[in-house]
Amino acid sequence: MDEFILDTEGMTKEFRGFVAVSDVSMRVRRGSIHGLIGPNGAGKTTCFNLLTKFLPPTKGVIRYNGRDITKLKPAEVAKLGLVRSFQISAVFGHMTVLENVRVALQRSRGRSFDFWRSDDVLRRYDDRAMELLEDVGLTGFAHLPAAQLSYGRKRALEIATTLALDPTMLLLDEPTAGMTHEDVDRIVALVKRVAVGRTVLMVEHNLKVVEGLCDRITVLTRGRILAEGDYPTVSRNPEVVAAYLGAEPEVSGGTAHA
Ligand SMILES: Nc1ncnc2c1ncn2[C@@H]1O[C@H](COP(=O)(O)OP(=O)(O)OP(=O)(O)O)[C@@H](O)[C@H]1O
Ligand SMILES: [Mg+2]
Numbered sequence: 001m002d003e004f005i006l007d008t009e010g011m012t013k014e015f016r017g018f019v020a021v022s023d024v025s026m027r028v029r030r031g032s033i034h035g036l037i038g039p040n041g042a043g044k045t046t047c048f049n050l051l052t053k054f055l056p057p058t059k060g061v062i063r064y065n066g067r068d069i070t071k072l073k074p075a076e077v078a079k080l081g082l083v084r085s086f087q088i089s090a091v092f093g094h095m096t097v098l099e100n101v102r103v104a105l106q107r108s109r110g111r112s113f114d115f116w117r118s119d120d121v122l123r124r125y126d127d128r129a130m131e132l133l134e135d136v137g138l139t140g141f142a143h144l145p146a147a148q149l150s151y152g153r154k155r156a157l158e159i160a161t162t163l164a165l166d167p168t169m170l171l172l173d174e175p176t177a178g179m180t181h182e183d184v185d186r187i188v189a190l191v192k193r194v195a196v197g198r199t200v201l202m203v204e205h206n207l208k209v210v211e212g213l214c215d216r217i218t219v220l221t222r223g224r225i226l227a228e229g230d231y232p233t234v235s236r237n238p239e240v241v242a243a244y245l246g247a248e249p250e251v252s253g254g255t256a257h258a
Contacts, residue, residue: 002066005030005169005199006051006082011060013046013223020046022223024060028169028216033191033200035214037207039243042220044203048171051201052084053077065168081168085175091154091161093147097138100146101129104161129164136160136190152183156190163194170194172202176209188212211235219243 006028013021021043028034036044049055051062053074062070064082072080092100102125133139136156141149146157155175162170175191176184188209191200195213204210210217211231219227219234221243227234234240 001030003029005065006201007063008051009061009063011047011050011062012058013043013050013055014058020223021050021057024220024223024225026218026225026228028199028201030199031197032215033195033202033213035210035217036201036203036220037205037210037217038220038226041222043223044220045173046223047220048084048173048201048203051077052082052171078165081166082171083162083165083167083169084171084173085159085162091146091157093145095146096143097133097146097149097157098126098129098142100157101132101160101164102126104164105129105132108165132160132163135163135193137186150183152179152186155179155183155187159190159194167198169199169201172200172204174203174205176204176206184209207235 004027007026009025011021011024011026012019024043024047036047038044046055050057053069053072053076057070060070061068064077064080067080069077069080069082092103095103102122105125105128130139130142133142136159138149138153138156138160141153146154149157159172159175172191176187179187184206191202191213194200202214204213214231216230217228217234218225219237219240226243227237227240229237
């Protein structure tokens with residue numbers, strides 16, 4: 001098997017003359033957690049849309065698991081195990097946490113509705129759903145309406161519904177966005193857990209999270225790759241500091257409390 005599960009060559013996306021993603025050639029190592037970072041508007045989400053086929057590239061080639069997926073449709077790449085979180089998996093607030101995961105399992109199997117009427121089958125799906133809830137730390141919330149979960153736990157539930165598709169490679173777009181400290185820690189632990197035996201590509205603004213999770217990082221600015229490497233390398237790169245890290249409200253170290 002190829003060392004790299006995903007690679008792009010000259011991936012480019014233009015929106016009416018505006019180049020949002022420009023000549024991006026990147027490789028993601030199988031089994032790694034790979035970070036995609038960069039300032040607002042750098043083209044990160046557009047890259048995700050290109051990789052998961054929600055947008056056709058203007059130019060370039062995308063390969064996944066040794067095959068050219070440039071021309072495939074979103075459902076086709078999802079079937080190949082390349083799955084993006086928070087896309088197929090909206091949380092239904094009126095249903096319980098368990099029911100949300102069960103529906104995701106049912107949809108992932110794509111069987112007819114009647115088939116699900118069988119109690120036996122439903123029970124089997126509930127067993128699998130409970131396993132997934134355990135994976136994301138939501139066992140104790142199974143019978144609560146999803147609407148009652150905290151924001152962070154809702155995102156964990158979304159990850160559970162994504163895992164129901166049994167992805168080989170998982171794309172996470174800002175999994176910790178808008179979270180409290182405690183929720184961030186929980187998601188970090190969760191990503192570590194779900195990354196076992198999988199490849200994860202994640203967009204993340206929280207650099208502590210990136211540092212703690214990512215084996216390798218690609219930095220985008222204005223649609224182009226600015227730097228690539230592990231966190232120590234990338235965070236020392238002066239261009240990266242200027243373009244991205246410098247823009248963060250970093251503690252300057254010199255501002256002691258009076
Ligand atoms: N459908 C579209 N039509 C026109 N322009 C678009 C479209 N989608 C994105 N863009 C533009 O492309 C650029 C990159 O957007 P994108 O959402 O990929 O950035 P991002 O890196 O994900 O930013 P953020 O960190 O804010 O999420 C932006 O200037 C955006 O306005
Ligand atoms: Mg984005």
